[in-house]
Amino acid sequence: MKVENKALSPLLTVKNLKMHFPVRGGVFRRLRAKVFAVDDVSFSVPHGKTLGLVGESGCGKTTVGRCILKLYKPTAGKVVFNDRNVLSLQHEALRESRKDMQIIFQDPFESLNARHTIQEILEEPFIIHKIGNKNQRVARVRELLDRVGLPRNSLMRFPHEFSGGQRQRIGIARAIALHPKLIICDEPVSALDVSIQSQVLNLMLELQETLGLTYLFIAHDLAVVKHISDRIAVMYLGKIVEMSDADSIYEKPFHPYTRALISAIPIPDPFRKADKIVLRGDVPSPINPPPGCHFHTRCPYALDRCRVEPPGLKDAPGTSGEQHLVACIRAGEI
Amino acid sequence: MQTIIMVINPLTIKKFKRFKSIKRGFYSFLVILTMILASFFAELLVNNRAIAVRYDGKLFFPTYGHMLPGKTFGLSYDYETNYRQLKQKFDAEENGNWVLLPLIPYDPFENDLPEDLYPPHPPSLERQHYLGTDTSGRDIAARLIYGFRIAILFSLGLLGVTYVVGVSIGSAMGYWGGKFDLFFQRIIEIWSNVPLIYIIIIISSIVVPSFWWLIAIMALFGWMGMTWTMRTITYKEKTRDYVLSARALGASNFRIIFRHILPNTVSIIVTFIPFSVSGGITALTALDYLGFGLPPPTPSWGELLQQGWANLDAYWIVGAVILAMTITLITVTFVGEAVREAFDPKMHTIYE
Numbered sequence: 001m002k003v004e005n006k007a008l009s010p011l012l013t014v015k016n017l018k019m020h021f022p023v024r025g026g027v028f029r030r031l032r033a034k035v036f037a038v039d040d041v042s043f044s045v046p047h048g049k050t051l052g053l054v055g056e057s058g059c060g061k062t063t064v065g066r067c068i069l070k071l072y073k074p075t076a077g078k079v080v081f082n083d084r085n086v087l088s089l090q091h092e093a094l095r096e097s098r099k100d101m102q103i104i105f106q107d108p109f110e111s112l113n114a115r116h117t118i119q120e121i122l123e124e125p126f127i128i129h130k131i132g133n134k135n136q137r138v139a140r141v142r143e144l145l146d147r148v149g150l151p152r153n154s155l156m157r158f159p160h161e162f163s164g165g166q167r168q169r170i171g172i173a174r175a176i177a178l179h180p181k182l183i184i185c186d187e188p189v190s191a192l193d194v195s196i197q198s199q200v201l202n203l204m205l206e207l208q209e210t211l212g213l214t215y216l217f218i219a220h221d222l223a224v225v226k227h228i229s230d231r232i233a234v235m236y237l238g239k240i241v242e243m244s245d246a247d248s249i250y251e252k253p254f255h256p257y258t259r260a261l262i263s264a265i266p267i268p269d270p271f272r273k274a275d276k277i278v279l280r281g282d283v284p285s286p287i288n289p290p291p292g293c294h295f296h297t298r299c300p301y302a303l304d305r306c307r308v309e310p311p312g313l314k315d316a317p318g319t320s321g322e323q324h325l326v327a328c329i330r331a332g333e334i
Numbered sequence: 335m336q337t338i339i340m341v342i343n344p345l346t347i348k349k350f351k352r353f354k355s356i357k358r359g360f361y362s363f364l365v366i367l368t369m370i371l372a373s374f375f376a377e378l379l380v381n382n383r384a385i386a387v388r389y390d391g392k393l394f395f396p397t398y399g400h401m402l403p404g405k406t407f408g409l410s411y412d413y414e415t416n417y418r419q420l421k422q423k424f425d426a427e428e429n430g431n432w433v434l435l436p437l438i439p440y441d442p443f444e445n446d447l448p449e450d451l452y453p454p455h456p457p458s459l460e461r462q463h464y465l466g467t468d469t470s471g472r473d474i475a476a477r478l479i480y481g482f483r484i485a486i487l488f489s490l491g492l493l494g495v496t497y498v499v500g501v502s503i504g505s506a507m508g509y510w511g512g513k514f515d516l517f518f519q520r521i522i523e524i525w526s527n528v529p530l531i532y533i534i535i536i537i538s539s540i541v542v543p544s545f546w547w548l549i550a551i552m553a554l555f556g557w558m559g560m561t562w563t564m565r566t567i568t569y570k571e572k573t574r575d576y577v578l579s580a581r582a583l584g585a586s587n588f589r590i591i592f593r594h595i596l597p598n599t600v601s602i603i604v605t606f607i608p609f610s611v612s613g614g615i616t617a618l619t620a621l622d623y624l625g626f627g628l629p630p631p632t633p634s635w636g637e638l639l640q641q642g643w644a645n646l647d648a649y650w651i652v653g654a655v656i657l658a659m660t661i662t663l664i665t666v667t668f669v670g671e672a673v674r675e676a677f678d679p680k681m682h683t684i685y686e
Contacts, residue, residue: 102580128586174583
């Protein structure tokens, strides 16, 4: 792996990504409204690093992941992967690029075809990209099973015969089959028991080290992200509200939303008094996002300015060079 | 084929076990399966040719193959042997020759017109017309069994054609969606409003509808039902994560549809099959009853029903057809219910 050579330019850069889903209705499917699922999101992930993307359900984090893989066609923006704009790729080039980018899904019950055996599931990447003959493929599949810690006799079994954690391992094995550079992890442990979560996370960390993988780790749980990420971006209603190195975001969060999320992490200490920040109200609909700062409807510190003026993602007070970005006009004062 | 060793999904085995455990449906399935298989070998059960003849130390099996003239068996004529008479002759002679006749020794096209009697004849064990004869002296049991064979083949043929067309168009609508879907939705809505019975009346006034003609016409106006179901299932399946992961791996549309989506819709398609079969049988019977179905003298339940209706005093005609229809439709419906219950996805889903 010649990771070092390219260390300067990031593996993945997302620039001003927008994904507006049309809401259609009536006999002729006229455009009724738009869902602003992802609205102007930019970030980059260097080689071999992990970016954690956090936010509550419906904030657009999954959509970001799927846009990068071109599973959805974004409305606007650029996704530069390995110095190539992924979104302009067509047919064969797109198919080739799929080798380098993979995805692990949240729900291991949904992401494996219930009608295929484990062998068929894990062989599929090789068949699609016409790699090897039957025997070579089976050998590769066996190798993959070893790598993710599944017994070799799993080959002829079906997904429903495995536990959630084992299925997620199958999903991981499928994702690493073609030796991708980037893996989008779409809440890979959210559906698992807490005891299994750490096993799967450790497996992912181990694979990252041995295979030189780069992760975009999507989660709604800050505690999980903390464990695995180098850098963390917090999303709210289609926008990134704060982005920083993993440690500094926990030590010194600027955005009131980030603070609320961090205060929600359970602390395993029965004597410690919980002083959680409880947000009032619900997330506004992404069909009709509020003007100004999207968060002002629930923000305890909101001013009149917040209701009209959209805050850009800027260097947080006391930082520079895009080390710690925050989208709040009162970032320093509160 | 991807795998050389075919592995049956344990879930499928479970479904079959469930099906087997639903007694009413399972026994109905055995009954209807026996009826279908028996009707495929109807020549051995219902025929005016003997199953086996032993004559002068030689064995003959006249059921399949060319007709054997009477002279073969030492009779005076050159046309096909009348095995019923031959049996009587051999039985009387008692010289080691014998004739094994089928259970019902009549052909469905054969008019059995004994002297001094006008058809229809009531059921008679002695003459081996167990269900009597129709107004032309043809054996009703024979016509029922051959009619059943035609009806079931018609039904399965129609099912095959409509499902292939319906599943293809339906899954394409669901998979590609958008304008393609919109276009076909409107086409189907318009097409569904074409009055089928008038079309068939018009066509059968121009050509005499043959078996395949009828299937073609019925399929032409009957493929729409399946499209709605397939469209909906495909819409649902294509957004599921396993399809997305196949796309993320770079699978082609062809591969996604045939390797991923269709196999996952099979269990739903299967539940429709028994109901389509009974629908096909009913449709053919109705058309034959109205006289727009298969041309006479094809053995047909609809035609028998019509005769029975015209001769209600010959109660055995109407009685036999209604009994046969009731048994067939009830068993098929029971099978359908059992299949639906055994394949119910809610029974096999684990909610966490």
